[in-house]
Amino acid sequence: MNFDFNYDLDYDHKERGIKILKITLKVIFWLIILAGAVVAAWAITKYCVEKTNMTGNSMKTTLSDGDKILINRMSYRNSDPERFDVIVFEKSGSEHSYYGIRRVIGLPGEKVQIKDGFVYINGEKIEEPINVEEMKVSGLAASPIVLDDDEFFVLGDNRNSSEDSRFTSMGNVTRSEIIGKAWIRTNSFGIISRMNLKSD
Secondary structure, X not given: OOOOHHHHHHHHHHHHXXXXXXXXXXXXXXXXXXXHHHHHHHHHHHHHEEEEEOOOOOOOOOOXXXXXXXXEOOOOOXXXXXXXXXXXXXXXXXXXXXXXXXXXXXXXXXXXXXEOOEEEXXXXXXXXXXXXXXXXXXXXXXXXXXXXXXXEEEEOOOOOOOOOOOOOOOOOEEHHXXXXXXXXXXXXXXXXXXXXXXXX
């Protein structure tokens, strides 16, 4: 009986080659999966959802200092903020930039005024769906403010302890400054659009 040792060696070599190829393909596959997950996570945080914290008590009793917030960055990709939306925006000051969280009250092109503690839009007093105090300070809105085509007038829900569009330190928020909609409070779960609403 004759054995072809050259054939056996060649067969073993091919087997090892196939195993190495399979391992290499598995490694490449998992590297692609990992890279895809990293890219997806980056895209989600950049274009879809972002985390931030509420700073200060301007939005009490809806949000408190230190509340952890998820921002829906997709909310205004194809539409504009609506009245009473709670928005997140980036204001640039002379020293630093910061995220602000306030409620939209006046829309582009509208005339906003605060009289006797209440908001008037185009001369009509508005009924707000949230629980807020009458304002003791009208600030800049003591006289009518006409908003430009890209401007929004915002107020904090804590009306008597809020830095907002009534004051020159913040002023009106432009469309380009808006990051997205304040969506979910995560430290004590709540859908922000459903919080602090008046009882029906």
